[in-house]
């Protein structure tokens with residue numbers, strides 16, 4: 001049986017629990033595809049899972065390989081898989097399944113899509129989780145339409161930088177909160193109105209929103225009730241919004257969990273291929289510096305995405 005390197009945790013805790021180990025390369029079941037990972041991207045959920053604060057991953061799933069999305073090349077397919085074959089370039093969000101900080105990852109065939117040829121596999125690996133979260137939040141849950149007014153909290157981050165561009169592409173009027181050099185970054189991505197949350201109160205600059213897309217939660221979410229128009233929606237990736245407040249303001253409100261979706265990812269890939277959406281990679285880390293990548297994510301203020309080059313272990317480390 002062949003072996004591979006994978007970054008796993010055996011118990012919840014700090015970054016010291018996150019270690020490279022040699023494990024068996026898994027075998028694909030009927031509807032699964034085994035992918036040789038080129039790039040995996042860093043997401044806040046890695047840190048939440050590591051700390052034991054992600055409710056969908058419990059003690060019974062340990063030891064657990066972190067890393068929720070990737071780009072790579074198909075190595076082998078399960079007996080029931082007809083859409084993919086060895087050698088195909090693919091990318092995907094793996095959901096709660098086995099993680100992508102590993103030389104090989106197993107994925108459900110329906111989660112996969114072909115990466116856009118316009119960008120390399122390093123860049124493509126930064127896309128799946130963040131872009132699907134933005135797409136599903138704005139369109140599936142938020143029902144965003146052309147000419148709607150949308151406020152995106154945290155536009156400069158991984159999810160936010162896709163959300164700003166998708167909302168703009170849809171033809172919405174886009175209000176965005178950001179800070180520091182994130183202000184210029186989201187303006188370049190096409191935001192119509194940028195609010196520096198470190199110096200301005202968004203309530204004074206964004207009113208009558210058809211949709212608030214909340215990537216921050218907490219006080220930012222509670223202050224957002226005041227800016228959603230009656231009949232509008234408040235959609236969050238974080239806290240469950242209060243249904244009492246929602247009905248008081250005549251607003252639809254929900255928290256959702258992003259789902260793997262190969263068909264949606266294929267649509268996103270075609271927008272990237274056509275040059276309508278750009279992917280911002282803030283920094284890449286070789287596989288043996290995956291710790292540093294997570295530590296950098298923990299510091300915050302990343303513009304776009306951090307990625308781990310799983311094929312590189314030569315110390316070509318490029319700090320964010």
Ligand SMILES: NC(=O)c1ccc[n+]([C@@H]2O[C@H](COP(=O)([O-])OP(=O)(O)OC[C@H]3O[C@@H](n4cnc5c(N)ncnc54)[C@H](OP(=O)(O)O)[C@@H]3O)[C@@H](O)[C@H]2O)c1
Pocket residue numbers: 043044045129130133153154155156157158159160177178179180182197215216220236237238256257258259300301302304
């Ligand atoms: N439910 C789901 O399925 C799901 C999926 C994906 C992500 N998420 C969650 O959604 C959140 C965003 O994810 P991400 O990948 O985009 O994270 P990220 O790349 O780390 O970005 C976070 C962003 O938040 C900004 N920010 C911090 N405080 C803010 C505030 N008060 N107002 C406005 N912006 C603020 C930061 O900007 P500054 O640098 O200016 O501080 C940064 O750009 C995370 O908590 C993540 O866990 C949930």
